[in-house]
Amino acid sequence: MGILLFSFNAIAPMLFTVALGWFISRRGHIKEQDITFLNRLTFRYLLAFHIFNSTLSIDYYAEFNPRLILLCSVSIFLTMIVFWLFFAATIKDRARRCIFIVSSFRSNNIIYALPLATNLFGQAGLKAAAMLVPVTIILFNFFTVIVMVYHSQPEKGSGDSGDWGMKTALKRTLIDILKNPLIIGSVLGIICSLLHIKLPAFLRSGINSVASTGTPISLVLLGAQVDFKKLSQDIKSALGACLLRLVIVPGILIPIMVLAGFRGPDLGALMVAFAAPCAVTNLVMARNYNxxxxxxxxxxxxxxxxxxxxxxxxxxxxxxxxLF
Structure with a gap:
């Protein structure tokens, strides 16, 4: 019973917040244009302040864990390669294959990691999850662009235009990453931590207030975007992609992480990164590349x-x- 209560206390706050967003949306109190505006506000400012605040709290001289970052990076890369090869041989439809590949390695880690890690392990969990955020942002974006640009090209004869399309997309992605508010927040937090910069009390208090709104609002917006009416279309394939994202990938990677010696907050941060649902940005990028x-x-x-x-x-x- 204690184990189930521990798990419930970790998941229930997130479930409540996501369900609240769905309820508000179904009641018509938030419109699609409101969601678009609030998503932009949350991404550019609220979550950026939250990431800055989280990375600022890490003592990188004492707590930096290169093994954690290396394992996360290698796992993302190998997951993409393995399932790309597998689905290239098993799924003929290029667009459908692309969504399966992206679903295998890209999770909604940004929104899930910080609140769930905090619910599980408090400040220690928050620090471990925050350490992985810059890594996942960069790798998820780069690899998703590679997969989607490749699958948006014709099967044959893409020629130079396809090569140029890939180069242009990667260049644009690099610029977007450098301009990404979450990356900027991470870098500024790391710099302030490494240089032991002490922010004035009033500024730190203000940042704490803004940062505390980031994850609750993002979870509410996540729930507001869930549309059960659209789940009736091709539900079997969608379930297959979800099984891959939520069961198969974490079922393979988490035991490897355990064998590598990770426990507690570090294992929790890795678990969330690889067991979280498909990223909302998958949909945004799928629309961009049709x-x-x-x-x-x-x-x-x-x-x-x-x-x-x-x-x-x-x-x-x-x-x-x-292990927890």
Whole structure:
């Protein structure tokens, strides 16, 4: 019973916040244009302040963990390669194949990591998760662009235009990463921590206030975007992508992380990075590259709902095994 209560206390606050967003949206109190505006506000400012505040609290001289970052990076890369090869041989439809590949390695880590890690391990969990945020932002964006640009080209004869398209997309992605508010917040937080810069009390208090709004609002907006009516289309394929994202990938990677010696907050940060649902930005990028946006939307909506169950099971199991 204690294990189940531990898992419930970790998941329930997130479930409540996401459900609140869905309820508000269904009541018509928040419109699509409101969601677009609030997503932009949250991404550019609220989450950026939250990331800055989280990275600022890390003592990198004492707490920096290169093994954690290396394992996370290698796992993302190998997951992309392995499932790209697998689905290239098993799925003929290029757009559908692309969504499956992206779903295998890209999770909604930015929104899930910080609140769930905090619920599990407090400040220690927050620090471990915050350390991985810059890594996942950069790798998720780069690899997703590579996969989507490749699959948006014709099967044959793309020629120089395809090569130029890839180069242009990667260059644009690099610029976007450098301008990404979350990356900027991470870098500024790391610099302030490394240089032991002490912010004035009034400024630190103000940043804390703004930062505390980032994850609750992002979770409310996540729930507001869930549309169950769109889940009736091709539900079997969507379930397959969700099974890959929520069960197969973490089922392979988490035991490897345990064998590598990770426990507690570090294991929790890695678990969230690889067991979180499909990223909302998968849908945004699928629309940009015209790669089956309806199917991408289904995988995001369905995985968001199912993740509450799979996360609960994963946390309970790791707690039962004494790894949390």
């Amino acid at each position: 790669i089956d946006p309806p199917f991408a939307a289904q995988t995001v909506y369905l995985s968001t709902v199912l993740s509450m169950v799979t996360m609960f099971v994963a946390i309970s199991l790791l707690r039962y095994l004494g």
